[in-house]
Amino acid sequence: MSHPAILAAGAAATAQGITFWLLAVISVVAGLGMVLARRAVHCAVLLAVVMLSLAVLYALAGAPFLAFVQVIVYTGAVLMLFLFVLMMVGVAAQDSIVETIRGQRLAAGLAGIGLLVLLSLTVGHAVIGPAAPATAQFGNSNVQGVATLIFTTYVFPFEVTSALLITAALGAMVLAHRERTSPKPTQRELAGRRVASGRPAPLPGPGTYARHNAVDMPALLPDGSPAQQSVSPVITSRPDPGQLELGGGPSGAADAGTTGEREEARW
């Protein structure tokens, strides 16, 4: 081997070491943050950090195929599923600090330390030698190597996996299915209900004829009074009084200048 080649190999090893230690620290810190963060969304984001750093570590350890599968399946699909369910369940939900079982956190921490000691002793006791010499299997022909194994040695587990995936998809559909307790209203019933409600026309959109067309701005009726019905009840119930005044609510109605502007805005 010539001199520059040895130098290049040394530089590559150094770069590998730097990448490993950087990602190891990032993933451990993000993992700890995931356990400690109180909001579930923060946990999901930190889990994404762990998964992405693990994907780079896979690539570093000679598994480029797994690195891409990790990004696509875990960060792409599994984490998105988590986020979807989080949005359904309530994104602002926080874990309560109150312990339901007394001393549970202490016991869990002790169990964690015990597990860490046990695993460290086991791993430390085992003689883990240096890596086998790198072949093309861990580089350019990794995909071919994995494919050969999957479709020869592991072909039966691979086929069983498809049955598992179909079962899981069916199970998810059955579990997430909601039985309808009341019959679905027909279009005729909906129309009748609408006429009977005394307001057959749709509600005005927020901001109609008003100064702004922001969602929190009530529409103006022909007599210049704001139509509170036009603002979504979700926004009305939001405890932010400053926005309501900015939007020209009832408090601004007494102001002559505002009324004049409204008159202008109406036409």
Added chain:
Amino acid sequence: MVTPAHYIALAVILFVIGSVGVLVRRNAIVVFMCVELMLNAVNLAFVGFARLHGNLDGQVIAFFVMVIAAAEVVVGLAILTAIFRARRSASVDEANLLKY
């Protein structure tokens, strides 16, 4: 120089973090996330062992673990949505009807 022992040590640490999270957290979704972290840690160990032995069997096993994890997440989250719909809560303390 990064050896397979480094990967396995990192996998041990991440696995312990995930298991402590499963024990400590009350939100069922976060518990699931911690389970995913444990599965990821084991995958990292598999990849490290594959590198150690110089064959790809470990990587194929890690691939199968990913498939199983995806299926598990789908069913688990469907159960969670069903529980949430019935009980309006995603806390593991609320679902205790089978306790006695």
